[in-house]
Amino acid sequence: xxxxxxxxxxxxxxxxxxxxxxxxxxxxxxxxxxxxxxxxxxxxxxxxxxxxxxxxxxxxxxxxxxxxxxxxxxxxxxxxxxxxxxxxxxxxxxxxxxxxxxxxxxxxxxxxxxxxxxxxxxxxxxxxxxxxxxxxxxxxxxxxxxxxxxxxxxxxxxxxxxxxxxxxxxxxxxxxxxxxxxxxxxxxxxxxxxxxxxxxxxxxxxxxxxxxxxxxxxxxxxxxxxxxxxxxxxxxxxxxxxxxxxxxxxxxxxxxxxxxxxxxxxxxxxxxxxxxxxxxxxxxxxxxxxxxxxxxxxxxxxxxxxxxxxxxxxxxxxxxxxxxxxxxxxxxxxxxxxxxxxxxxxxxxxxxxxxxxxxxxxxxxxxxxxxxxxxxxxxxxxxxxxxxxxxxxxxxxxxxxxxxxxxxxxxxxxxxxxxxxxxxxxxxxxxxxxxxxxxxxxxxxxxxxxxxxxxxxxxxxxxxxxxxxxxxxxxxxxxxxxxxxxxxxxxxxxxxxxxxxxxxxxxxxxxxxxxxxxxxxxxxxxxxxxxxxxxxxxxxxxxxxxxxxxxxxxxxxxxxxxxxxxxxxxxxxxxxxxxxxxxxxxxxxxxxxxxxxxxxxxxxxxxxxxxxxxxxxxxxxxxxxxxxxxxxxxxxxxxxxxxxxxxxxxxxxxxxxxxxxxxxxxxxxxx
Numbered sequence: 012x013x014x015x016x017x018x019x020x021x022x023x024x025x026x027x028x029x030x031x032x033x034x035x036x037x038x039x040x041x042x043x044x045x046x047x048x049x050x051x052x053x054x055x056x057x058x059x060x061x062x063x064x065x066x067x068x069x070x071x072x073x074x075x076x077x078x079x080x081x082x083x084x085x086x087x088x089x090x091x092x093x094x095x096x097x098x099x100x101x102x103x104x105x106x107x108x109x110x111x112x113x114x115x116x117x118x119x120x121x122x123x124x125x126x127x128x129x130x131x132x133x134x135x136x137x138x139x140x141x142x143x144x145x146x147x148x149x150x151x152x153x154x155x156x157x158x159x160x161x162x163x164x165x166x167x168x169x170x171x172x173x174x175x176x177x178x179x180x181x182x183x184x185x186x187x188x189x190x191x192x193x194x195x196x197x198x199x200x201x202x203x204x205x206x207x208x209x210x211x212x213x214x215x216x217x218x219x220x221x222x223x224x225x226x227x228x229x230x231x232x233x234x235x236x237x238x239x240x241x242x243x244x245x246x247x248x249x250x251x252x253x254x255x256x257x258x259x260x261x262x263x264x265x266x267x268x269x270x271x272x273x274x275x276x277x278x279x280x281x282x283x284x285x286x287x288x289x290x291x292x293x294x295x296x297x298x299x300x301x302x303x304x305x306x307x308x309x310x311x312x313x314x315x316x317x318x319x320x321x322x323x324x325x326x327x328x329x330x331x332x333x334x335x336x337x338x339x340x341x342x343x344x345x346x347x348x349x350x351x352x353x354x355x356x357x358x359x360x361x362x363x364x365x366x367x368x369x370x371x372x373x374x375x376x377x378x379x380x381x382x383x384x385x386x387x388x389x390x391x392x393x394x395x396x397x398x399x400x401x402x403x404x405x406x407x408x409x410x411x412x413x414x415x416x417x418x419x420x421x422x423x424x425x426x427x428x429x430x431x432x433x434x435x436x437x438x439x440x441x442x443x444x445x446x447x448x449x450x451x452x453x454x455x456x457x458x459x460x461x462x463x464x465x466x467x468x469x470x471x472x473x474x475x476x477x478x479x480x481x482x483x484x485x486x487x488x489x490x491x492x493x494x495x496x497x498x499x500x501x502x503x504x505x506x507x508x509x510x511x512x513x514x515x516x517x518x519x520x521x522x523x524x525x526x527x528x529x530x531x532x533x534x535x536x537x538x539x540x541x542x543x544x545x546x547x548x549x550x551x552x553x554x555x556x557x558x559x560x561x562x563x564x565x566x567x568x569x570x571x572x573x574x575x576x577x578x579x580x581x582x583x584x585x586x587x588x589x590x591x592x593x594x595x596x597x598x599x600x601x602x603x604x605x606x607x608x609x610x611x612x613x614x615x616x617x618x619x620x621x622x623x624x625x626x627x628x629x630x631x632x633x634x635x636x637x638x639x640x641x642x643x644x645x646x647x648x649x650x651x652x653x654x655x656x657x658x659x660x661x662x663x664x665x666x667x668x669x670x671x672x673x674x675x676x677x678x679x680x681x682x
Contacts, residue, residue, distance in 0.1 A: 083154050086127035087217045089120035093168070095271060097214055098230040103199050103237050103276045106188045108134075109176035110232070112215045117168050124162040126171055129153050129211035129218055131187070134177035141171050153211055173215040184345060185439050187212020193344040195359075198301040200276040202343035202356055206269040207383060207439055216268045221381055221484050223265040231273050232257040238278040240299040240341035242271060242352050262353065264333055265482035267379045272351035274341040277302040281311075285318035285338070289330030294321060297339035297354075306342075310360040314340070316404070320369050323403050324396065329474040332377035332481065338369065350393075352376045362405075363397045363413070370396035373477055381484035383436040387429050387510070388485055390443070391452025398457055414457060414590045417450040421593050425538035426513040429455060430487065454593050455509040461591035462505060462548060463498050464563075472497045504546055512542035517595030518549070518566075518586050519615035519626075521677065523602035529553065529577045531584065532611035534626045534654070535569040538595065544569065545592075552588040556580040561588060570626045570653065572611055600677045612671055618680035625655045625671065633672040640666055 092114060099110035114128065126141060132152050139148050139157045148157040155173075163169055179188050187209035192199045203213055210216045231239035235256040243262025251257050260273075278299040285294045296317050300307045307314075321338060325331050331338065339354045348357035348364050350371030357368060374392035381388075394417065402410035427447045435441040442448065463469045476485075476493045487510055491502050514537050522531045531551065537543055546567045553560045556579050564573050583601065587594055598617035613626040625635065630650045635657075637646035645662055650671070662681050670676045 082156075083127050083129070086123075086125055086156070087219060087222075089118065089123045090116040090126070090217075091119045092116050092217050092222050092224045092268075094226050094228075095214070095216070095224050095266075095268075096228040096230075097271070097273075098228075098232075099213075099273075100232045101201055101239070101273065101275050102233055103201050104190070105178070106190045106201060106213075107176075107178040108188070108213060111172050111174045113170060113172045114215060114217075115168065115170045118163045118165050120165060122162045122164055123167075124159050126157040126159065126169075128155055128157075128171075128173075128215045130155050130173065130175065130215045131177075131179055131212045133180050134175050134213075137174040137176065139171065139173050142169055143172075155215070171215075175215070179212045185209055189343075189345070191344045193301060193342070193358075196301045196303045196306050196342075198276050198303060198342075198344075200274060200343050202274040202341070202345075203272045204343075204345065204349045204356060205272070206349065207442060210268045210271065214271065218268055220267060220379060220383070223267050223379070223482065223484070225265055226261075226263045227266050227271055228262070229260045229271065229273055230257055231260075231275060233275050236277060237275050238280070238299060239273055239275045240278070240339070240354055241273045242266065242354055244336050245297075262333075262336060264336065264352070266352050266376075267484075270350070270352040270376055270379075272341075272349070272354065272356060274299070274343050274356055276342075278342070279307060281307055281314065283315065283318060285321040285331070287322045287325030287331045287334065289325060290334040292334075294318075294331055294334050295337040295339070296321070297337050299339065299341045301342050313360040313362060313365060316362065317365060317369065319404060320366055320400055323400065324370060324373065327399060327470050327473065328373050328396075329477040332372055332477070338372065340365075350375050363400070366397050366400035367393045377482065378477060378480040379484045381486045381489070383442050384431040384433065385486040386431060386442050386448050387452045387487055388490065390448045391429065391456055394449050394453025395456035397453065411590050414454070417454050418590065418593050420446050421451045421454060422515060422538070422595060426541065427451070428511060428513050429509065430511050451593065458509065458547075458592050459494070459502075459505065462502075463494075463500065464548070465498075468498055508542055508545050508547075514539035514542050515593040515595065516545040516547075517597045519597035519599070519613050519617075519624075520584065520586060521600040521602055521611060521613040522581075522584050523611070524577070524581050527576055527578045529575045529581055529584075530611055531564075531573045531575070532613045532626065532628065533564075533566060533569070533571045533573065534613050534615065534624070535566065536597075536615075547592060550587055550589060550591065551575075552585045553577060553579075553581050554583045554585070556582065570613065570628070572628055598679075602675050602677075612674040612677065614669060614677050614679055618682045619659055620682050621658070621660055623657050623659055623669070623679065625650060625657065625669070627653050627655075627671065627674055629653065630655075630671060630674055633674065635669060635671045637662070637667055637669050640668070 094115035096113040099108050101108050139146050141157060141159055146157050148155055187205045188203045190201045208218060210218055227242060229241040232251055232255055233239055235254050239258035241260035243260050246261050247259040249257040279302050281298040281300050283296045285296055287294060298314055321331050333353045336353050341354055341356050343356045345358045348355055348368040350368045355368040357364060370393040375389035380386050398410050398414055401413045429447055429452045431442060460469050472494050475497060476490060491506050495502050516535050516537050519534045520531055522529060549564055549566045550561050551564060562575055584599060598615045611628045615624050631652055633650050635648055635650060636644055638644050659681055664681050666680055668676050668678055
């Protein structure tokens with residue numbers, strides 16, 4: 012049995028912060044910030060008459076409706092789901108379905124007289140039974156209210172079975188249930204994909220992240236030429252007569268509503284095994300691949316890498332969380348993948364796609380984000396584990412290339428936060444923003460690994476966090492508190508800059524070497540006014556005679572002068588050579604004045620457009636001259652500060668030399 016933590020039952024689409032609990036987990040410097048956030052949340056609630064929910068219109072576009080009223084939120088907060096059992100008839104030819112879903116739950120309030128849940132309005136309800144007794148019910152769009160004959164009291168366990176049928180009307184990626192044919196392989200498939208708000212398109216459910224069911228069953232009856240894939244173990248395939256077969260899947264692990272899934276089409280089963288550390292037996296890797304003679308051979312090499320990934324992640328992040336059941340893949344005709352617990356749905360097999368969806372079994376499935384604000388817990392860590400797969404299963408250079416690709420995407424726009432603001436949590440496009448939630452989210456975990464500066468401690472944090480929150484949910488502050496407790500570091504600044512903040516830094520440097528010392532004047536600018544400085548360790552590589560050397564400095568102000576003892580001849584320097592940090596390409600200038608002793612100057616940007624920054628250690632009052640290559644003076648003046656900005660708008664494009672009294676000369680380009 013997996014460890015099951017006590018559930019945190021919050022009915023809102025974002026989790027309110029329990030001030031007392033949080034203050035016990037963070038240092039006193041966080042008290043004011045936590046109190047402000049709590050106060051903001053309470054004020055926000057006062058002005059929201061009802062909680063809205065995401066829906067999908069007939070054209071597949073995201074729309075906002077108000078069917079998830081406060082009455083739904085209040086009523087679903089009165090019970091805690093323990094079990095989902097879907098028993099449905101589904102074919103590969105369309106989304107029409109029929110059957111029943113049973114929800115077992117415990118009453119957590121003083122009393123419960125109405126059982127509220129969500130089910131798409133286009134699905135007709137034939138009847139509802141509560142504890143095997145038919146009850147009356149009413150519907151308000153996608154919300155159903157079933158009336159109990161006799162109210163239940165706290166700690167009562169009860170069962171609700173909903174009999175229903177119909178054809179869900181949603182289309183598009185987040186449509187709950189879809190049907191289409193593979194453009195490459197021709198197979199027609201019915202599949203579910205309900206994250207974040209669309210599980211009710213095919214099943215009665217409580218769509219609250221923090222209320223995980225303790226277990227689930229999915230029984231799919233379909234034409235005997237089909238196969239149906241789902242969560243957990245396939246315990247039986249029962250022939251039902253009339254050319255039908257029932258696929259009976261059972262899982263005994265906690266599961267959040269949107270990870271319950273099924274796919275139906277003509278598959279072949281290609282099963283292999285992994286042998287992860289900590290598992291008492293081998294782990295089944297069950298792949299439902301299209302029944303097309305060319306499909307499995309085309310993808311087999313990538314599929315066969317899955318066991319090595321499971322074994323690697325088990326070493327780095329803890330034993331595969333669902334090792335008593337399986338891991339697997341079901342093919343479905345959509346672009347990308349979805350980490351359905353123990354049975355990922357995906358459109359194709361590619362190294363990083365498989366690595367990403369597998370990683371979700373740890374971050375997203377075993378430990379699920381407790382709010383949509385904190386989708387970083389799911390997607391950020393899954394992208395980071397792509398880096399691990401590249402590093403350990405291919406090469407370090409492959410990992411660096413993959414990191415650089417993600418960094419380039421993050422820097423394609425100047426702003427944006429990893430943390431999702433409360434008013435953005437109804438927008439699936441914002442929740443699943445590839446640049447922010449995914450690539451920046453993964454990149455800052457990579458940076459955190461660098462900040463901790465000890466892989467043993469870093470991976471202890473990942474393993475311990477997985478164990479401590481197994482089968483439950485967590486938010487970003489939970490991970491921060493856990494990382495602080497094991498590393499001994501105060502990560503408030505890191506999270507303020509990278510998680511809650513926006514943008515990225517750009518460094519510019521000038522350097523020289525005198526005797527046995529290399530001096531570097533470092534300046535930093537940022538891409539937005541939201542986060543004006545990134546305080547961080549930074550690596551500097553000396554390209555030196557006899558071999559390169561990397562040193563680590565701590566950048567906590569701008570400009571900042573570093574004097575680093577180094578006896579060998581330096582040919583040049585580079586910043587962040589191992590790409591630990593999202594940062595823009597700035598200028599690096601070698602000093603041309605060999606006689607100065609402690610004065611350092613940096614200019615940026617280079618090439619320049621319109622303006623040029625002149626940064627000195629203490630140059631206020633010094634004169635400067637800008638000349639072309641013939642020596643003709645084109646601009647001159649006096650520095651009024653240690654970070655002077657001069658106007659280049661009247662200067663033609665070309666190569667120029669700037670000379671500052673006492674600081675030497677540097678070349679720059681005007682574009």
